[in-house]
Amino acid sequence: MVNSQNIVARSATTLPAPHVRDDVVEVAKLIDVSRCIGCKACQVACMEWNDLRDDVGECHGVYDNPMDLSAESWTVMRFNEVDVDAVHDNAEGDKELAWLIRKDGCMHCAEPGCLEACPAPGAIVKYANGIVDFDSNNCIGCGYCITGCPFDIPRISEKDSKSYKCTLCSDRVAVGLEPACVKACPTNCIEFGSKKDMLARAEKRVNDLQQRGYAHPGVYDPQGVGGTHVMYVLSHADQPGLYSGLPKDPRISPMVSAWKGVTKPIMSAILGITAFAGFFHFITKGPKEEPTDEEVFGDDEDHNSGDRDDGQDDGRHQHSHEEDRS
Amino acid sequence: MSIRKQKTMQRYGPGTRANHWGMAIAFILLALSGLAFFQPQFFFLSNTLGGPVWARVLHPFIGVVLFMLFVIIAVRQYRHNLLMENDVKWMKQIGDVLNNRDDNLPPIGKYNPGQKMVFWALVVSIPVLLLTGVIMWRPWFAGFFPIPLIRFASLVHALAAFVAIATIIVHIYAAIWVKGSIRAMTRGRVTHAWAKHHHPLWYEEEMEKPEQRAGEEGKEQHDSQLNRSMESPGHDGRTSG
Ligand code: HEM
Numbered sequence: 001m002v003n004s005q006n007i008v009a010r011s012a013t014t015l016p017a018p019h020v021r022d023d024v025v026e027v028a029k030l031i032d033v034s035r036c037i038g039c040k041a042c043q044v045a046c047m048e049w050n051d052l053r054d055d056v057g058e059c060h061g062v063y064d065n066p067m068d069l070s071a072e073s074w075t076v077m078r079f080n081e082v083d084v085d086a087v088h089d090n091a092e093g094d095k096e097l098a099w100l101i102r103k104d105g106c107m108h109c110a111e112p113g114c115l116e117a118c119p120a121p122g123a124i125v126k127y128a129n130g131i132v133d134f135d136s137n138n139c140i141g142c143g144y145c146i147t148g149c150p151f152d153i154p155r156i157s158e159k160d161s162k163s164y165k166c167t168l169c170s171d172r173v174a175v176g177l178e179p180a181c182v183k184a185c186p187t188n189c190i191e192f193g194s195k196k197d198m199l200a201r202a203e204k205r206v207n208d209l210q211q212r213g214y215a216h217p218g219v220y221d222p223q224g225v226g227g228t229h230v231m232y233v234l235s236h237a238d239q240p241g242l243y244s245g246l247p248k249d250p251r252i253s254p255m256v257s258a259w260k261g262v263t264k265p266i267m268s269a270i271l272g273i274t275a276f277a278g279f280f281h282f283i284t285k286g287p288k289e290e291p292t293d294e295e296v297f298g299d300d301e302d303h304n305s306g307d308r309d310d311g312q313d314d315g316r317h318q319h320s321h322e323e324d325r326s
Numbered sequence: 327m328s329i330r331k332q333k334t335m336q337r338y339g340p341g342t343r344a345n346h347w348g349m350a351i352a353f354i355l356l357a358l359s360g361l362a363f364f365q366p367q368f369f370f371l372s373n374t375l376g377g378p379v380w381a382r383v384l385h386p387f388i389g390v391v392l393f394m395l396f397v398i399i400a401v402r403q404y405r406h407n408l409l410m411e412n413d414v415k416w417m418k419q420i421g422d423v424l425n426n427r428d429d430n431l432p433p434i435g436k437y438n439p440g441q442k443m444v445f446w447a448l449v450v451s452i453p454v455l456l457l458t459g460v461i462m463w464r465p466w467f468a469g470f471f472p473i474p475l476i477r478f479a480s481l482v483h484a485l486a487a488f489v490a491i492a493t494i495i496v497h498i499y500a501a502i503w504v505k506g507s508i509r510a511m512t513r514g515r516v517t518h519a520w521a522k523h524h525h526p527l528w529y530e531e532e533m534e535k536p537e538q539r540a541g542e543e544g545k546e547q548h549d550s551q552l553n554r555s556m557e558s559p560g561h562d563g564r565t566s567g
């Protein structure tokens with residue numbers, strides 16, 4: 001966690017986090033998928049800068065390597081071959097093969113589901129510049145962030161049971177550098193700057209793609225999560241699912257909102273009220289006192305406690321004979 | 327008049343008592359650690375289990391222990407918790423119950439309808455907590471389940487925990503409210519007067535047994551044959567435990 005004074009949202013925290021230094025621009029990373037050649041320089045740069053060394057895996061016969069995000073692989077390239085509408089002239093109805101490559105990783109949502117779900121105060125923070133960062137020092141390893149994230153991003157480490165994901169190089173950005181992946185990308189497919197500038201660039205790229213014949217190019221900045229600070233330019237923005245399952249309209253699941261929303265304070269209040277109700281019932285009505293034998297049995301011989309004579313008294317109870325004749 | 331001078335009878339055997347307090351400890355620890363994840367204002371409670379990470383680690387294991395103890399007690403007690411005719415009448419007179427006007431209440435068995443509701447609320451919520459808890463359990467099991475299911479399980483776990491904790495608050499208060507009850511679970515015995523007053527049908531039933539009628543702890547040990555007469559299934563006299 002690099003800057004502790006411009007935190008605009010903090011997990012499991014109900015009062016404002018310190019954010020006096022929050023007069024900063026919102027940043028964004030723009031990934032122009034149409035320009036990606038799948039070289040994985042960004043994956044390597046991420047390992048390099050963040051000192052991460054994932055286990056060397058096996059070849060699964062596809063380009064994806066590793067096959068999924070992990071606590072040591074915060075970004076992975078996902079490759080997908082699909083049939084799409086052909087883009088060349090007079091291609092009405094024709095199909096053509098497209099090799100769609102997407103750099104997967106944290107989207108740095110404006111409304112992060114991970115932060116919403118996290119029960120550990122300060123384990124997840126959102127800075128004023130829009131970066132969502134995990135302060136793993138406070139992480140308890142419950143995995144609620146995985147449950148909350150609409151993009152299936154966070155991963156719990158097998159080594160230390162803490163959750164990890166892309167930090168958008170918050171450490172580099174804090175001192176005015178671009179993220180490591182941006183620096184490494186040889187095609188300028190990944191760019192970094194203010195969110196405003198990146199949206200403007202994205203607009204331009206979308207126009208280019210339109211001119212090249214794509215029917216539905218677009219910017220992926222899903223409003224269901226309030227927009228993201230990692231955006232894509234997609235050639236087929238009408239079907240984000242083509243890009244290895246990018247969700248079409250991601251938002252915090254209603255299930256998560258129901259779990260983490262108003263229900264919690266309401267249930268907590270009801271528990272408190274129940275306990276107080278008991279207390280005040282006792283104070284006003286008093287206990288049900290233990291009934292005496294006289295009250296329950298009246299003159300019933302059997303329970304006239306002094307006269308217990310069942311022939312089996314072994315002497316241990318003799319002391320009571322005198323006192324009990326009341 | 328002290329208990330020593332009143333006739334007493336067994337309500338819970340040592341096994342049942344140990345089981346109950348094992349569950350009580352487990353439940354408190356689960357509620358403390360669970361509430362810590364439930365709501366930020368309760369997060370400090372996680373320190374009672376040795377810090378938030380320990381709370382996260384231990385909670386599900388304690389949950390499994392609670393579940394196993396609960397199964398034992400539930401199997402043993404369920405037949406005493408079936409609803410009977412007088413229960414409905416009793417419930418209609420809940421105002422009298424709450425105002426401590428017990429004299430006109432219809433006679434009820436080993437458990438009153440309030441106790442039965444506590445029982446059934448737990449019969450539903452504890453298995454639900456186990457099932458949903460396993461689905462949420464990291465790092466061991468959650469990975470085997472799809473994320474939408476984990477979301478659903480988390481919501482249901484929180485709701486079931488709410489039901490269980492609210493139920494237990496009522497249960498604890500009832501034990502404080504009705505004097506003479508706590509001793510049933512600490513020492514195992516209640517006075518004849520208490521039993522006849524609060525659970526008349528159970529009292530009548532128990533009075534068929536000489537050792538209960540004798541009204542003193544240890545009396546039944548004089549006659550080993552008595553054990554045989556107590557072997558009705560689910561009985562929680564000396565044989566349970
Ligand atoms: C029966 C077996 C149980 C299992 C396997 C289980 C498991 C879990 C797990 C895995 C979590 C997530 C946090 C963590 O990893 O520690 C959790 C949360 C929780 N548990 Fe349990 N639990 C069980 C029983 C209970 C019981 C009996 C209670 C109530 C006293 C309870 C109350 C809670 C609460 C309040 C939460 C927080 C839920 C939230 O964040 O909304 N659990 N449980």
Ligand code: SF4
Nearest residue numbers: 106107109113114149
């Ligand atoms: S993509 Fe997932 S992990 Fe990243 S900020 Fe959004 S919710 Fe959090």
Ligand code: SF4
Nearest residue numbers: 118139140142143145
């Ligand atoms: S695993 Fe860590 S970061 Fe994720 S929700 Fe739990 S405490 Fe928060």
